[in-house]
Amino acid sequence: MSDAPDSLLARHPEPAYLWGHVAGNGTVADDHISVEVSDEQAARRLAAIAGGAPVDHHVAERSFAHDATVTRREDAYTVTIDDPSLAARAAGALGLPTEDSDGGYRFAVFEDHRRQLLRGLLESCGVVCFRESESAVGISFVHADRSLLERIGSLLAAADIHSDPIEESSSGGYWFGVADDDAAAFAEWVYDGADASGLYATDRRQKALRSVERAQGLSVGELSDTDTKSPGDSNTEEVDG
Numbered sequence: 001m002s003d004a005p006d007s008l009l010a011r012h013p014e015p016a017y018l019w020g021h022v023a024g025n026g027t028v029a030d031d032h033i034s035v036e037v038s039d040e041q042a043a044r045r046l047a048a049i050a051g052g053a054p055v056d057h058h059v060a061e062r063s064f065a066h067d068a069t070v071t072r073r074e075d076a077y078t079v080t081i082d083d084p085s086l087a088a089r090a091a092g093a094l095g096l097p098t099e100d101s102d103g104g105y106r107f108a109v110f111e112d113h114r115r116q117l118l119r120g121l122l123e124s125c126g127v128v129c130f131r132e133s134e135s136a137v138g139i140s141f142v143h144a145d146r147s148l149l150e151r152i153g154s155l156l157a158a159a160d161i162h163s164d165p166i167e168e169s170s171s172g173g174y175w176f177g178v179a180d181d182d183a184a185a186f187a188e189w190v191y192d193g194a195d196a197s198g199l200y201a202t203d204r205r206q207k208a209l210r211s212v213e214r215a216q217g218l219s220v221g222e223l224s225d226t227d228t229k230s231p232g233d234s235n236t237e238e239v240d241g
Contacts, residue, residue: 007051008086009093009109014049016113017199019094020120021046023105023148028096031084035124036060036076039201042123043077050081097145105151114159116199119190121152122208123201128187130211137183137211144173161186184212188223 008015018035021042022028026035037043040057047053060076081087090096095104110117121141122128125148129138141152146166153163153176162179169175178186187208194200209223 008049009089011109011112013113013116013197013199016110016116017120018046018049019090019096019107019110020117020122021124022090022120023094023096023103024121024124024126024143026124028087028091028098030099031082031087033081033083033087033090034078036078037123037201038074038076039123039203040075040077041198042201042204043079045198046079050079053079053081055079103145103147105148107151107155111158114155115190115192116197118152118155118159119194119200121155122190123204126204128204128208128211130214134180135215136180137187137208137215138180139178139183139186139208140175141178142169142171142173142175146174149174149176156186159186159189161189184215187212 008018021037022033022035025037026033035046037046043055047055056078058076058078059073061073087098091098091101093106093109095106097103107117122139125141125143127138127140127142130136131138141149143149149166153166156163156178161182163182164177164179166174166176177183191200191205191208194205210220212218213220213223
């Protein structure tokens, strides 16, 4: 882990994806960083990015994002990076909130890897569904910190993806939706190139693309990650190593 602070704060797609997850469903403490995901494949990938960080598996009971009275039990995987230096540098460089301070969420370092950053954020604090009554894809972001949602909205706008105003959620936090006209295109774009890099949660990617297939009347499995680009990001997925 001696090289972790430099590599994990570098301008590469892997750190962008990792810090998207940390911002959306992680904790930056004085001596460590932890992030929880529901997909084992994503947990193993994040652990590998962090230089072989340990992964703990447990079963968590979660409230539904938009209705705190509804709960469900599901597998959860916690990746823990024990590195006080990295925790301090990440908080300072990226503006991530800590136990002692609020966050500013400074993600400019990942401007060239906006897709991977947003993918990590979508998988950590996003909700994807297929709205049967409208035959449409629904995508929203939910978080206790309004300032993070404001930053996500700015990232979407920079990728020419429109979003609705932020509202209070029934669970006590905040949420906003990706504009209906842009939701399907965003789902395809955000996972474009993911197969090549492995930077994705299998269950979330499948749910997003299956929702697009249903909305567009496509056959199951018809979508693939090929050259779907946002006007705000002309780069294809990058793979290091």
